[in-house]
Amino acid sequence: MAFLMQQMMGDKLKNFMGGGGEDSGASGGDGKETAESKGMTREEFEEYQRQLVEEKIERDKEFATRKAERANLRVLLRDKYRLPQSAQDDATVQMAGDDIDVPEDLAKMVDEDEEQEEKNDSFMAKLQNMDVDFETIKTTAQTTMTEVKQAAEEKCVLM
Helix, strand or coil, rough: HHHHHHHHHHHHHHCCCCCCCCCCCCCCCCCCCCCHCCCCHHHHHHHHHHHHHHHHHHHHHHHHHHHHHHHHHHHHHHCCCCCCCCCCHHHHHHHCCCCCCHHHHHHHHHHHHHHHHHHHHHHHHHHHHCCCCCCHHHHHHHHHHHHHHHHHHHHHCCC
């Protein structure tokens, strides 16, 4: 019950009583963290801020690299399956530079797909690459069938 009353009346009471005095030392007048609010000296606080900025830059760099790797993979898949290119993916790959590789896991998956396609398409690929005269095959097959029919008629009384 007290929780419900606090939620309903808390803000109104804080405004009425002048803010309640909570969190007054946690931040400066403009809402930014200060060395005093963190309980550090000025030098420690500056080092802390520098580390935060370096970590953020490193995270952003890793994110951009992963994003470019994915875009590179999409470009390669579009080339493979002859799909229309995406200007956004091309721009992402160009921004990252030439040092972007396809991630190992994704490259492994693509290689497995290619091997499977080669196994499935091997007969069709061979058939397409062959220079075969289909008329000759057709006449040979018809000749063989007529010979089989004649042999069957000679040996079988019912035919």
